[in-house]
Amino acid sequence: MVKIRKSFKNKKSIEKNILQVRNLFKSFGNLVAVNNLSMDINEGSITGLIGPNGAGKTTLFNLITGFLKPDSGYVYFRGDNITNLEPYQIARMGIGRTWQIIRIFSKMTVMENLMAASNLKKENAKEKGLELLDLFSLIDEKDNYAGELSIGQQKILSMARALMFDADLMLLDEIAAGVNPTEQDKILNMIHALCVNNGKTFLIIEHDMDVIMGHCDRVICINFGEKIGEGSCEEIKINKKVTEAYFGT
Amino acid sequence: MRDLTILNSNKKQKIHHRSVWIYLSVIFIIGFPIVIPYIASVYIASVLFLLFICIGYAQGWNIMSGFTGYVNFGYSLFIGIAGYVSVILVIDLGVWWPIAWFLSGVSASIVAFVLGIIMLRLRGSYFAIGMLALLLGIQLLFTSKYLAPITRGGYGFPFIVPVSFNVMYYSAYLIALLSTFISYKIITSRFGAKLLAIREDEEAAGSIGINVTMNKIIAFVISAFFGGLVGSIHIAFQNYIEPHSAFNIHWTIVPIVMVLLGGPGTVWGPVIGALILTFVEEFLWSHFTQAYMMIYGFVMVVLVLLVPGGIIEWLKNRGKLPKIRTI
Numbered sequence: 339m340v341k342i343r344k345s346f347k348n349k350k351s352i353e354k355n356i357l358q359v360r361n362l363f364k365s366f367g368n369l370v371a372v373n374n375l376s377m378d379i380n381e382g383s384i385t386g387l388i389g390p391n392g393a394g395k396t397t398l399f400n401l402i403t404g405f406l407k408p409d410s411g412y413v414y415f416r417g418d419n420i421t422n423l424e425p426y427q428i429a430r431m432g433i434g435r436t437w438q439i440i441r442i443f444s445k446m447t448v449m450e451n452l453m454a455a456s457n458l459k460k461e462n463a464k465e466k467g468l469e470l471l472d473l474f475s476l477i478d479e480k481d482n483y484a485g486e487l488s489i490g491q492q493k494i495l496s497m498a499r500a501l502m503f504d505a506d507l508m509l510l511d512e513i514a515a516g517v518n519p520t521e522q523d524k525i526l527n528m529i530h531a532l533c534v535n536n537g538k539t540f541l542i543i544e545h546d547m548d549v550i551m552g553h554c555d556r557v558i559c560i561n562f563g564e565k566i567g568e569g570s571c572e573e574i575k576i577n578k579k580v581t582e583a584y585f586g587t
Numbered sequence: 588m589r590d591l592t593i594l595n596s597n598k599k600q601k602i603h604h605r606s607v608w609i610y611l612s613v614i615f616i617i618g619f620p621i622v623i624p625y626i627a628s629v630y631i632a633s634v635l636f637l638l639f640i641c642i643g644y645a646q647g648w649n650i651m652s653g654f655t656g657y658v659n660f661g662y663s664l665f666i667g668i669a670g671y672v673s674v675i676l677v678i679d680l681g682v683w684w685p686i687a688w689f690l691s692g693v694s695a696s697i698v699a700f701v702l703g704i705i706m707l708r709l710r711g712s713y714f715a716i717g718m719l720a721l722l723l724g725i726q727l728l729f730t731s732k733y734l735a736p737i738t739r740g741g742y743g744f745p746f747i748v749p750v751s752f753n754v755m756y757y758s759a760y761l762i763a764l765l766s767t768f769i770s771y772k773i774i775t776s777r778f779g780a781k782l783l784a785i786r787e788d789e790e791a792a793g794s795i796g797i798n799v800t801m802n803k804i805i806a807f808v809i810s811a812f813f814g815g816l817v818g819s820i821h822i823a824f825q826n827y828i829e830p831h832s833a834f835n836i837h838w839t840i841v842p843i844v845m846v847l848l849g850g851p852g853t854v855w856g857p858v859i860g861a862l863i864l865t866f867v868e869e870f871l872w873s874h875f876t877q878a879y880m881m882i883y884g885f886v887m888v889v890l891v892l893l894v895p896g897g898i899i900e901w902l903k904n905r906g907k908l909p910k911i912r913t914i
Contacts (some may be wrong), residue, residue: 446783
């Protein structure tokens with residue numbers, strides 16, 4: 339495993355909150371997208387964020403990363419209030435994200451995609467980019483346009499792009515959706531490896547329950563913008579409110 | 588084994604020969620314009636002068652609009668302001684001309700910086716229309732009586748620049764080279780990658796830590812500097828300045844058409860576009876004076892239909908050129 343940034347060696351030793359969301363509220367006109375939502379994300383954990391369509395998962399991501407400003411409430415990253423910062427400032431503090439629809443720079447080469455995300459000197463950035471591409475086995479594609487990659491590779495690239503600026507917290511929006519099973523396994527193994535070896539923290543939105551139950555340490559379920567359940571996978575499975583939201587019974 | 592090594596060494600030799608030819612042709616292309624004023628007629632020299640002016644304009648426009656995708660319809664704004672600044676500095680204040688030209692470029696940059704802070708909040712076509720409105724508004728301001736004590740109002744004034752045509756020719760040539768070099772430097776740097784990222788997807792660019800607004804403003808300032816620098820020489824060549832010609836929208840449209848034809852966001856696209864359009868325009872103008880604008884328009888339509896992404900992209904997609912940024 340190539341060194342990305344070994345800030346933490348062992349995830350079990352860390353029980354600190356990297357992200358704290360407090361009483362977040364956001365409405366679009368009459369529609370309340372996120373309603374008085376609070377949550378804590380432990381450093382070095384993989385947390386799943388689930389909920390029916392339109393529950394407010396992506397809105398929550400947009401609020402955390404600064405693309406939307408909340409009506410009220412706060413977001414703390416490592417204890418710093420990041421609620422009203424610009425998206426680029428939040429990214430530089432160490433929060434990376436991917437989007438539900440793939441938003442890589444398709445008319446730029448794979449390497450340029452990474453170079454754009456770095457704040458290092460050109461040579462160092464190149465070196466780091468090559469390391470990451472090697473890690474993600476995209477090295478043969480480095481001079482091809484990113485738009486020519488397969489869907490799975492594009493999703494991996496969007497993750498690599500966030501690692502390029504040393505994001506410690508990664509918000510992944512349906513990273514494993516629409517990808518063939520082999521590539522899906524590859525992505526999930528990568529997430530585990532980054533989590534264990536490099537102490538990265540993941541918050542992932544996913545609709546595939548197998549992915550959530552098989553890979554997450556904790557699960558948070560929201561519906562109509564409110565948190566309706568939180569706990570380990572087993573706890574969530576037997577949570578009445580959660581099953582109600584999903585199956586209506 | 589031995590055969591293989593022989594093959595390899597032959598190949599090396601071939602590549603070596605080829606690179607020598609490339610170097611020779613580059614030296615020839617760069618060196619050729621230097622001797623033109625001494626061996627060719629004044630007419631040919633003035634056509635080449637116009638070509639260099641156009642390359643400078645097109646490269647300047649491309650640095651902002653080609654790289655970031657923010658189409659600037661108010662480019663002549665910088666030409667006009669720099670023109671006025673340089674003329675007033677040279678004629679009224681007696682500043683040495685190279686310094687005046689440089690300062691006029693700087694003044695255009697300052698204007699771009701201030702305007703950028705306001706205008707670059709607009710996106711897409713709103714920015715384009717906003718810049719167009721600003722151009723027309725400032726043109727009107729310069730014709731009004733409010734600035735008349737400095738700018739002589741709408742009538743403008745003739746002046747004689749204390750420099751020969753050759754000096755202007757070489758200055759324009761130097762700036763054409765410089766702007767192309769700067770464009771090359773930008774596109775190979777991380778700053779260039781950030782500008783392209785903004786063109787591709789501004790929100791995603793923000794999500795990976797790119798300060799979108801600042802990068803756009805820097806590109807805008809560099810773009811305005813070249814627009815202003817070239818504009819001050821261009822206006823010095825005309826020996827007359829008045830708001831209509833200084834802020835002429837013609838010099839917004841010409842660079843745009845050149846860049847779109849050659850290939851926006853590429854280093855050599857603006858050069859190719861300027862080369863083709865300057866000579867086509869000159870040919871049409873001298874041979875079909877009556878119908879020149881009509882044919883020009885027709886040629887433009889045909890070219891845009893045939894090569895929508897610009898000539899450079901067209902060649903790259905057909906494998907005639909390698910798909911690298913430096914071309």
